[in-house]
Amino acid sequence: MADQTDDQHQAVDAYARELTAFADALHVLHVDCGSPSYREIATAARAAGRVSLSSSAISEAISGKRLPSLDFTLELVRQLAKNDQGVLDQWRERWKRVKLHQRQVGAHRKRSGTRSKIGGAPAQLLPEGGQGVLSAAHLEAERILKNAQAQAESVIEKARIQADEMTASATQMLLDATERGTIHVVAQLKLRENCRIALVGPPGSGKGTQSPFLSKLLEVPVLHLGELFRDNIRGGTRLGHKARRHMERGELVPDEVTLGMLEARLQDRDTQHGFILDGIPRTLGQVEAVDKLLARTSEKIDAALNFEVGRDESFRRLVGRRICKNDSSHVAHIMYAAPQKDGICDICGGPLYLREDDSRNVIASRWDAWNVQSELVVKKYGSERRLVTISGTGTVSSVTERAISALNAYFG
């Protein structure tokens, strides 16, 4: 019976210890790092290799349903404090105080000749004056626990409000941008009549993210190079076979094959009032070939839209990107759009994976290739006054909005 009580006390003790540690960690994060959102915490936890908690586990921890371990909180602090020595030291100081307190309580227990925990020791077993010390310790423990709970609760509440606000404002911004964009486009029919656009930003500049929004607002289809390949290969066309042979040998698909596919696609009705090219042209030769192709029907690329994004930002975006195995248009991002469940697509429940193209080395070589070619492409469009350059940084909706107003100014 006594053992069972001891076990219970030990469990309570462990609970209080973990709660204090976690609340302390949250407090440090809150005060020293600004209050973290669920997403930041989830990202930090995932980024820390030895913490194996999923984002739902972290949500549970934050909501108080489950307590994280000391390792977890330490790692959390380390990650969110970005290894800032000052913050870590401060955290260790707090942790030492908790430890010291525990040692004091332990010493009292030893002296009192019982393993029974504070508050649980029968009065007759306590040495003289012991009970007073123990109840003081008990009160102190309770105070720490209460403090910890209050701190944790206020941080949780703040994080919750912040997350809700972020979601609401993102949704509103997107709606606003869409509405404004539509009004602009409707008001400027000229834009819709001359809407043959090529996207020419670097890898990770958001071409693929922006193209569906621009497509909707400008009411023209996106002609994506990867999709042209896929459709032709699946459809078993002559050009599809050719492209496949080159791809299987690990060679670049020759321009004549790529341009042939584009030419065939341009026969489709939906491209008659314009289109957005994504993935082509990438070289000076392709710029000229596309112009030549369009010249046959007295058309041309009216504007090359260039999203400017730094190399670091591009890496951050691409390395965190996860694609759904079921549908490549289902895209998540471990930092900017973390899925509800680790590695699981929010839309269809399929498995998420890191595309080979998005691993560090491949991104680096894609950047190198882009750097060499892009200067010529951008220069060519610039010299012919067909270049529209905008910053590709910021939220998806703010970039869309920027693109639409830049295009309106350009065509206006």
Ligand SMILES: [Zn+2]
């Ligand atoms: Zn999916």
